[in-house]
Amino acid sequence: MSTVTQKSITYVNNTTAPTITTKEIDLDTCYNDNEIVIKVHAASINPVDGLTYSACNYFVGGSSLKTFGRDFAGVIVRRGKDVNIKWQLNKKVNGQFKHVWGEKGSFTNYFVCNPEEVRSINTFETRDDDKSSKKYNDFIINGAWPLVFGTGYSALHEKGQVWTPESKILVIGASTSVALACVNIAKKILNIGTVVGICNSKAIEHNKERGFDHLIAYNDPEHSTVESIQSLIKNELGGEKFDLIFDAVGSSEFFPVMDTVLKPKSTNSQYITIAGDAVMDFTNKSMLGNFQLGPIKRKLNPFKKFNYDFTMLDNLFTYMELGATMIADGTYSPEIDSVYKFDDFKIAFDRVDTHLAKGKVVLDMSDI
Ligand SMILES: NC(=O)c1ccc[n+]([C@@H]2O[C@H](COP(=O)([O-])OP(=O)(O)OC[C@H]3O[C@@H](n4cnc5c(N)ncnc54)[C@H](OP(=O)(O)O)[C@@H]3O)[C@@H](O)[C@H]2O)c1
Structure with missing residues (x-):
């Protein structure tokens, strides 16, 4: 057994305040044969995260727990036996997981998903330029743009x-x-x-x-x-x-x-x-x-x-591939407004709600 504490930012409906909830999960059994488990290191907040929360009232939302978050960047720590060979253990991955009021969301330290269903997911490499000159680590950068x-x-x-x-x-x-x-x-x-x-x-x-x-x-x-x-x-x-x-x-x-x-x-x-x-x-x-x-x-x-x-964004691999290429060749550098610790998510949510951010507001989840 490899029991870990899964920490997620969740809500039930728009009258329940967003909160961090925890659950003990067994990393060896929490996924099925076509799923991967991603240890999330960074996830950026999008207005849609707050908008879907606001639109979820008591009657439409039911009593289930919903997890915030679409964008993510992290490392694959478990893989099911039927998962495509592209998704190997220890690979760094990023993407955006489209859902409305889903039990699963990306604002969690262990995100379990089927990559074929997510579609807008890709691997990324650590850039080999001088790390000391980088303002943000690769997880923050790659969690910011999908x-x-x-x-x-x-x-x-x-x-x-x-x-x-x-x-x-x-x-x-x-x-x-x-x-x-x-x-x-x-x-x-x-x-x-x-x-x-x-x-x-x-x-x-x-x-x-x-x-x-x-x-x-x-x-x-x-x-x-x-x-x-x-x-x-x-x-x-x-x-x-x-x-x-x-x-x-x-x-x-x-x-x-x-x-x-x-x-x-x-x-x-x-x-x-x-x-x-x-x-x-x-x-x-x-x-x-x-x-x-x-x-x-x-x-x-x-x-x-x-x-x-x-229009509403669709899940496509093409833009994940292009974004990764542009970041690698230096033609795109995601604009980052601010980075907050996971526990400070309320301040980060408020920053997005101001509609004044110049770039992405990102949750740093590397130490949870
Ligand atoms: N349909 C979809 O699939 C989809 C996907 C992504 C985003 N969206 C929506 O698209 C919008 C942008 O999202 P985002 O994450 O890119 O936003 P964002 O980065 O949070 O946008 C912040 C910027 O909005 C600008 N702004 C605020 N009020 C403005 C106004 N009255 N006129 C012009 N600019 C104004 C501000 O720049 P200034 O300093 O210039 O005012 C601010 O820097 C949001 O409404 C979001 O919900 C929809």
Whole structure:
């Protein structure tokens, strides 16, 4: 018997405070033949972790214990006999585990999963550069990116878009972790000529260094965001509109003037949102606090005048593979806002809820 204490951040529903619960598990018997056991060293927090908690009220949630967390990075410490040979003991792995109100989540020190079901999971190697010069260890870095990188990747690929150096993209919410991953893929992998971002005036310099060609402040006291974008199209982009508007924060301001900013529908131009019509209030913990009907109606409208989708990240190996390659060759470095000890998870959750983080908020689970 190899008994260990499994520590997890759990809840029952949105009236029960997130808490650390413990369970004694036998490492030799806690998995089945097609599962692996990952000793998790780091896991980053995503807004969806809090949003699914908020949406789980007493009636829909039942009485079962649910575990927070999607992103993870750790080491394989047990493997079932039918598991693919790729998943060997002591291999370092990272990924994102999509679930809603699941008993299993990644905010646990021992995460048991079937890698074929997770799909968005990959191995990673420790980088051999000078360790003393690295601000964060490889687990923190690799636990920080799967979900946001996958979301940025999907916005650029899921509609069968064909990208050229003449292509033009507008990203609403340029400072979000999703947008920062997206601009890296757009500029460094797809060689997209023009990526414009919208962010706070205070974040313009920071985001310019991340690869945006133009940045527009949403808090410019003299011009509305729409006016600034229309003027940029006219004066800087030679009158050419965008092939993709990617809303990574929640906005509706371009809908009334879409034909002035987005190329015609027939060119496979797209308006893709991952956050709906308005910036969400992550501190609102009521079930329908961030529910929006508008995006659902717009998505389902067969007569819509522009290609519109409100999308959810899918589990794909392709973005895990690309992210690992880009990190290895130095073309992507996940932005990290802050790192907290597992026991300090409440402070870390609150940091994400402020919607002010510049990069990922990560839980360091190496010593639990
Ligand atoms: N559908 C999906 O599958 C999916 C997947 C991932 C994320 N999401 C959603 O996408 C959004 C971004 O997620 P994330 O983890 O990348 O966020 P994040 O990194 O936590 O975003 C933080 C940034 O949001 C920016 N922000 C706050 N208010 C803003 C506003 N009014 N206008 C523009 N930017 C604003 C801030 O930058 P400034 O300093 O520029 O204000 C801040 O740095 C969240 O709503 C999340 O729930 C959805």
